[in-house]
Amino acid sequence: MSTARTFARLGALPVATAAIALSLVAPASAHVTATPSTAAAGAYTVVTFSVGHGCEGSPTTKLEIQVPESVLSVTPSRNPFYDVEKTTEKLADPVTDAHGNEVTERTASIVYTATTPLPDGQRDAFELSFQLPDAEGETLAFPTVQTCEEGETGWTQVPADGQDADELETPAPAFEITAASGEGHGDDASTAESTSATSETSEPAGQAADAGDDGSSALGWAGLVAGLLGLVAGGLALARTRTTS
Numbered sequence: 001m002s003t004a005r006t007f008a009r010l011g012a013l014p015v016a017t018a019a020i021a022l023s024l025v026a027p028a029s030a031h032v033t034a035t036p037s038t039a040a041a042g043a044y045t046v047v048t049f050s051v052g053h054g055c056e057g058s059p060t061t062k063l064e065i066q067v068p069e070s071v072l073s074v075t076p077s078r079n080p081f082y083d084v085e086k087t088t089e090k091l092a093d094p095v096t097d098a099h100g101n102e103v104t105e106r107t108a109s110i111v112y113t114a115t116t117p118l119p120d121g122q123r124d125a126f127e128l129s130f131q132l133p134d135a136e137g138e139t140l141a142f143p144t145v146q147t148c149e150e151g152e153t154g155w156t157q158v159p160a161d162g163q164d165a166d167e168l169e170t171p172a173p174a175f176e177i178t179a180a181s182g183e184g185h186g187d188d189a190s191t192a193e194s195t196s197a198t199s200e201t202s203e204p205a206g207q208a209a210d211a212g213d214d215g216s217s218a219l220g221w222a223g224l225v226a227g228l229l230g231l232v233a234g235g236l237a238l239a240r241t242r243t244t245s
């Protein structure tokens with residue numbers, strides 16, 4: 001290619017090659033990433049935001065994490081090197097939370113401001129706890145601005161439809177919500193209630209089947225013990241007959 005020749009002539013090829021090699025080597029984990037303890041729809045999760053480096057060598061002084069709209073309330077873990085602040089915004093339409101309370105505002109963002117800047121060569125992790133929306137397949141993105149002593153990086157890019165997040169230069173930390181695990185707190189409580197309600201009135205479904213299983217295995221053990229006792233008794237009787245005869 002003529003561009004390559006131009007680079008070579010300018011003596012820039014080694015530099016360009018080094019830049020390409022670096023970008024290939026730099027792992028995605030070096031970005032600001034979000035790793036959920038669980039991604040199951042409706043579950044309570046703790047999402048760890050990792051900061052792998054500063055802004056082109058400059059220490060990190062602040063991290064501002066924007067909360068996606070489908071998440072109502074976020075509780076940030078404290079971090080000894082930062083002051084943590086929560087910003088809220090009014091909801092257009094109040095909603096009712098899992099505890100039956102009316103919610104009129106949501107967490108809009110979480111801001112960690114360093115009391116001691118994070119050196120470029122070190123990583124740090126920030127934890128946010130919240131309930132995932134009941135939206136299997138939805139991708140939750142948390143556009144994050146990393147401010148440094150010099151400059152800032154906006155980890156705010158969200159892939160367009162069909163685009164791979166790996167193609168983005170500064171992707172927003174994100175993860176996809178998976179199928180509900182059935183171990184949640186809100187939804188499953190109501191399911192459990194309705195199950196016990198049905199078992200009172202009509203034929204018990206799951207519970208009765210379980211009880212039946214337990215019952216039959218208990219009967220099985222009882223039978224086995226009875227059988228063994230019978231064998232022993234029979235043996236004793238036989239022994240007695242032998243001695244008497």
Ligand SMILES: [Cu+2]
Nearest residue numbers: 030031032052
């Ligand atoms: Cu990176």
